[in-house]
Amino acid sequence: xxxxxxxxxxxxxxxxxxxxxxxxxxxxxxxxxxxxxxxxxxxxxxxxxxxxxxxxxxxxxxxxxxxxxxxxxxxxxxxxxxxxxxxxxxxxxxxxxxxxxxxxxxxxxxxxxxxxxxxxxxxxxxxxxxxxxxxxxxxxxxxxxxxxxxxxxxxxxxxxxxxxxxxxxxxxxxxxxxxxxxxxxxxxxxxxxxxxxxxxxxxxxxxxxxxxxxxxxxxxxxxxxxxxxxxxxxxxxxxxxxxxxxxxxxxxxxxxxxxxxxxxxxxxxxxxxxxxxxxxxxxxxxxxxxxxxxxxxxxxxxxxxxxxxxxxxxxxxxxxxxxxxxxxxxxxxxxxxxxxxxxxxxxxxxxxxxxxxxxxxxxxxxxxxxxxxxxxxxxxxxxxxxxxxxxxxxxxxxxxxxxxxxxxxxxxxxxxxxxxxxxxxxxxxxxxxxxxxxxxxxx
Ligand code: ATP
Ligand code: MG
Numbered sequence: 001x002x003x004x005x006x007x008x009x010x011x012x013x014x015x016x017x018x019x020x021x022x023x024x025x026x027x028x029x030x031x032x033x034x035x036x037x038x039x040x041x042x043x044x045x046x047x048x049x050x051x052x053x054x055x056x057x058x059x060x061x062x063x064x065x066x067x068x069x070x071x072x073x074x075x076x077x078x079x080x081x082x083x084x085x086x087x088x089x090x091x092x093x094x095x096x097x098x099x100x101x102x103x104x105x106x107x108x109x110x111x112x113x114x115x116x117x118x119x120x121x122x123x124x125x126x127x128x129x130x131x132x133x134x135x136x137x138x139x140x141x142x143x144x145x146x147x148x149x150x151x152x153x154x155x156x157x158x159x160x161x162x163x164x165x166x167x168x169x170x171x172x173x174x175x176x177x178x179x180x181x182x183x184x185x186x187x188x189x190x191x192x193x194x195x196x197x198x199x200x201x202x203x204x205x206x207x208x209x210x211x212x213x214x215x216x217x218x219x220x221x222x223x224x225x226x227x228x229x230x231x232x233x234x235x236x237x238x239x240x241x242x243x244x245x246x247x248x249x250x251x252x253x254x255x256x257x258x259x260x261x262x263x264x265x266x267x268x269x270x271x272x273x274x275x276x277x278x279x280x281x282x283x284x285x286x287x288x289x290x291x292x293x294x295x296x297x298x299x300x301x302x303x304x305x306x307x308x309x310x311x312x313x314x315x316x317x318x319x320x321x322x323x324x325x326x327x328x329x330x331x332x333x334x335x336x337x338x339x340x341x342x343x344x345x346x347x348x349x350x351x352x353x354x355x356x357x358x359x360x361x362x363x364x365x366x367x368x369x370x371x372x373x374x375x376x377x378x379x380x381x382x383x384x385x386x387x388x389x390x391x392x393x394x395x396x397x398x399x400x401x402x403x404x405x406x407x408x409x410x411x412x413x414x415x416x417x418x419x420x421x422x423x424x425x426x427x428x429x430x431x432x433x434x435x436x437x438x439x440x441x442x443x
Contacts, residue, residue, distance in 0.1 A: 006078030022122035150182035158189035162201035169208025231275035252359035262315035
């Protein structure tokens, strides 16, 4: 295995000082799968204070990032590396934190506290791959299997339930039968886990390659962390637009959206309101009038509980209530949208609409999908050609209007009017035309 040269250097320094040290966990797994790895963790038999002393003697800076858990971070020109002393976790009392950690001297004990066999391997050049729980075999078979008794492991730390389905999504692996059984049996324990930790795993899950299958198969787990979704797990939609029920449509739309967390969260939450807005007419056709706003209310509650970062929260809350508004392919219309929601907002909306359509009845969506392509091309052209769509881009500004005698709110109103005229093609965006127009209007 080839490991980052600075990690290799740290491992060699510690081993030369008489300790054991290995690359461990995710980076070994990713290397064996031929995937890139950006955080390389190191495990060592040296205690934190010893590690720090040895590395300092080699002019390597250390930061005490998690002394309580035996972790320090070494900082080199090539990056930073978490170095954790071999440890076992003490008793767990609340399904999330070990009471205390205990340092040990045998790597076997350290590997056995790790969550899944594929994450419980270590490597250094001296010993090669250390694989005591069949991790390599499970990697070959594409299986996620708990290290030890899955039921006990999920009771110790319920976050592992989210981690299991996250890896199933990201790596496109299956979960081994007993591990799967224990996931469903213990899912309620996720309520004891902090939402920050849950959100980290959920985010990775949503961006995974296999997200559709995982959301379908493990909906009951997702329902524990976002109970707002429970309402749409089994809602048929008898309309010509749909061939899937609301949940399957939701999962398809998540998968169809670009790998951008805000867009994928938007798709996950966009149709919750359908559970509350459904009506069936005399022909047996279902309608979901007004579901978008209801979805937005449930989305707000869910996002707040998950403590989603502001930037993502704002984008999702902007998109959910307008997810199926008409944009159009006409330049003027697109520029009006741009003036209201900005370039990023409109690009997001196009992606959301496309993902939504891709998850509907393909016989009904061809035109709409091709229109979205046209809208996108027009949008690109407007941006490329620098056509104005904000008051800022106008050839006059507030000061020009003040010198024409405008005051207070009138300034904003006039600028908005000018923009409207420019977008409609009734006025050229040059100072003279705009000012002439305003002067004429006064008389
Ligand atoms: P990623 O590629 O997303 O970083 P990872 O496997 O490296 O995946 P980390 O959260 O960085 O995941 O954790 C590093 C290692 O620590 C894991 O590979 C695993 O061995 C161990 N680990 C992490 N979280 C847990 C947990 N909750 N229970 C047991 N072991 C864990
Ligand atoms: Mg990692």
